[in-house]
Amino acid sequence: MKQAIVARTDIGMGQGKLAAQVAHASLSAYEKADSQLRDQWKQGGQKKVVLKGESERQLYELSEIAERDGIPTAVVRDAGHTQLEPGTVTALAVGPAADDRVDSVTGDLSLF
Structure with a gap:
């Protein structure tokens, strides 16, 4: 089980902004997962x-x-409170789900 967070590199986010947006994405996708996925991911160490x-x-x-x-x-x-215009898309979280399912969507991307 894992979660992949895809953060945009084309909008010039600072490191703190990037960290906050990644955290927002991770938590938001986690909240959308069913309880079985959430439990499996938590028990497996919440790999991201x-x-x-x-x-x-x-x-x-x-x-x-x-x-x-x-x-x-x-x-x-x-x-839009700090560095970016309101409504700017910053990040996407995929999962939690089985590693191979997440990789089928994001496997061609480079690590940040």
């Missing part, structure tokens, strides 16, 4: 990987693939 995303379009395309496969997802939009 953070990957590089190129654009808003890419995040939405990956989200659609995951949703078609029944994998929990969450797209994060920034509130």
Whole structure:
């Protein structure tokens, strides 16, 4: 079991902003998962990987693939209080789900 968080590299987020957006994505997708997935992921150590995303379009395309496969997802939009314009898409979480299911969606992306 794992979760992949895809963070955009094309919008110039600072390190703190990036960390916050990744956390928002992870928690939001976790909350969408059913209790069985949540429990399995928690018992397995809550494995996560953070990957590089190129654009808003890419995040939405990956989200659609995951949703078609029944994998929990969450797209994060920034509130715009600091570095970014309100509504800027910053990150996507895919999972928690079985490693191979998450990899089928995000396996071609590079580690952040």
